[in-house]
Amino acid sequence: MDRTTEEKIYEAARRIFILKGMEGARMQEIADEAGMNKALLHYYFRSKENLFKSVFKDTFSKFFVKVKDTLSSEVSAKEKLIAFIDNYINLIQANPYVPQFIISEINRDPKVLKTLMFESGIEPQKILDLLLNGVHSGNLSKLDPRHIVISLLGMLVFPFVARPLLQMVYFNDDREAYDRFLNERKEVVKNMILKFIEA
Amino acid sequence: MDRTTEEKIYEAARRIFILKGMEGARMQEIADEAGMNKALLHYYFRSKENLFKSVFKDTFSKFFVKVKDTLSSEVSAKEKLIAFIDNYINLIQANPYVPQFIISEINRDPKVLKTLMFESGIEPQKILDLLLNGVHSGNLSKLDPRHIVISLLGMLVFPFVARPLLQMVYFNDDREAYDRFLNERKEVVKNMILKFIEA
DNA sequence: GTCTATATGGCGATAGAC
DNA sequence: GTCTATCGCCATATAGAC
Numbered sequence: 001m002d003r004t005t006e007e008k009i010y011e012a013a014r015r016i017f018i019l020k021g022m023e024g025a026r027m028q029e030i031a032d033e034a035g036m037n038k039a040l041l042h043y044y045f046r047s048k049e050n051l052f053k054s055v056f057k058d059t060f061s062k063f064f065v066k067v068k069d070t071l072s073s074e075v076s077a078k079e080k081l082i083a084f085i086d087n088y089i090n091l092i093q094a095n096p097y098v099p100q101f102i103i104s105e106i107n108r109d110p111k112v113l114k115t116l117m118f119e120s121g122i123e124p125q126k127i128l129d130l131l132l133n134g135v136h137s138g139n140l141s142k143l144d145p146r147h148i149v150i151s152l153l154g155m156l157v158f159p160f161v162a163r164p165l166l167q168m169v170y171f172n173d174d175r176e177a178y179d180r181f182l183n184e185r186k187e188v189v190k191n192m193i194l195k196f197i198e199a
Numbered sequence: 200m201d202r203t204t205e206e207k208i209y210e211a212a213r214r215i216f217i218l219k220g221m222e223g224a225r226m227q228e229i230a231d232e233a234g235m236n237k238a239l240l241h242y243y244f245r246s247k248e249n250l251f252k253s254v255f256k257d258t259f260s261k262f263f264v265k266v267k268d269t270l271s272s273e274v275s276a277k278e279k280l281i282a283f284i285d286n287y288i289n290l291i292q293a294n295p296y297v298p299q300f301i302i303s304e305i306n307r308d309p310k311v312l313k314t315l316m317f318e319s320g321i322e323p324q325k326i327l328d329l330l331l332n333g334v335h336s337g338n339l340s341k342l343d344p345r346h347i348v349i350s351l352l353g354m355l356v357f358p359f360v361a362r363p364l365l366q367m368v369y370f371n372d373d374r375e376a377y378d379r380f381l382n383e384r385k386e387v388v389k390n391m392i393l394k395f396i397e398a
Numbered sequence: 399g400t401c402t403a404t405a406t407g408g409c410g411a412t413a414g415a416c
Numbered sequence: 417g418t419c420t421a422t423c424g425c426c427a428t429a430t431a432g433a434c
């Protein structure tokens with residue numbers, strides 16, 4: 001609890017921005033969440049835009065770095081794929097609003113994304129390589145590997161970003177039932193992807 | 200070109216809201232787009248909230264109705280599935296910002312979604328039934344059909360909502376290359392789903 | 399019905415005391 | 417560094433002339 005004021009502001013801002021986005025968040029709301037006065041946010045971060053970019057940059061980078069970390073171990077391609085799916089769903093479950101946050105903001109202001117890609121050392125091509133190198137099957141050799149990765153990401157991310165709709169429509173708005181469904185998904189997605197790759 | 204003033208406002212609002220969302224859109228911007236004065240928007244729709252709900256309701260309903268229409272023909276389950284994938288991608292390509300619009304708004308204000316589901320005659324359970332009835336394979340009989348449908352939707356929707364990121368990262372920000380990729384996806388997704396269902 | 403002008407409120411940002 | 421008070425702007429909304 002001996003966090004500095006700046007850290008308290010940052011963490012409060014992170015929570016609010018991730019929930020409501022740049023346009024939906026209010027500086028007053030962030031100040032309340034941080035338990036202090038609005039003026040202090042400007043003292044430490046000068047502007048809302050600044051504070052937001054700081055949060056977005058970090059959130060975006062950490063999310064990708066964690067994804068990459070799940071891939072660096074020296075195991076077979078198939079094991080890597082299985083580990084990736086488990087870890088990715090776990091990561092989203094621990095940060096369920098982050099995917100929607102990222103997707104909203106890259107659509108709202110793609111420029112931020114462009115500067116961010118050059119500044120940070122993220123190499124998404126590496127993720128694709130790490131994930132699929134060594135997975136040589138009849139299907140894969142014919143197919144653009146980007147289709148596999150994007151299908152996989154879609155299957156994993158969509159149930160989280162469309163949750164309010166899907167939970168209401170297919171689960172009678174039962175939160176717990178939907179949580180169970182999300183846990184089942186690890187095995188289901190593994191099955192689908194492996195079945196396709198090994199066929 | 201003999202549309203009424205109300206129609207002009209509605210169509211302008213639709214374009215702006217779908218691009219920028221409820222919070223990002225400005226009444227002045229909508230008035231400019233409609234080629235008239237800001238006060239008229241309030242004369243016809245009373246408030247921004249009202250105008251937005253009108254647009255969202257329609258957009259949401261029409262999107263679902265069109266999806267359902269692709270399923271009503273009397274063909275085999277497998278053909279239905281294939282037709283669904285083709286038509287769904289075509290529908291999104293013709294309305295590329297609609298999925299992100301819907302996803303953003305259901306996360307911003309899930310209440311609107313709830314009232315909407317009761318008012319409109321949308322029966323999403325029917326979509327699931329229509330889509331998968333008659334598809335009985337070893338896999339499917341064991342598996343919650345919701346996993347299939349949500350995987351399918353994720354594979355189809357994700358490339359559109361995450362486009363700015365994916366296009367930059369995997370396609371050197373080449374618009375045309377990404378468009379070609381989206382067209383290829385019809386066959387790829389068909390393959391993946393059928394392979395899984397028939398296995 | 400359509401416009402100009404204006405009211406009203408909220409939000410980001412700053413000034414200045416302590 | 418932290419607070420209170422306030423500025424200035426911009427967005428929604430309304431009043432009122434035509």
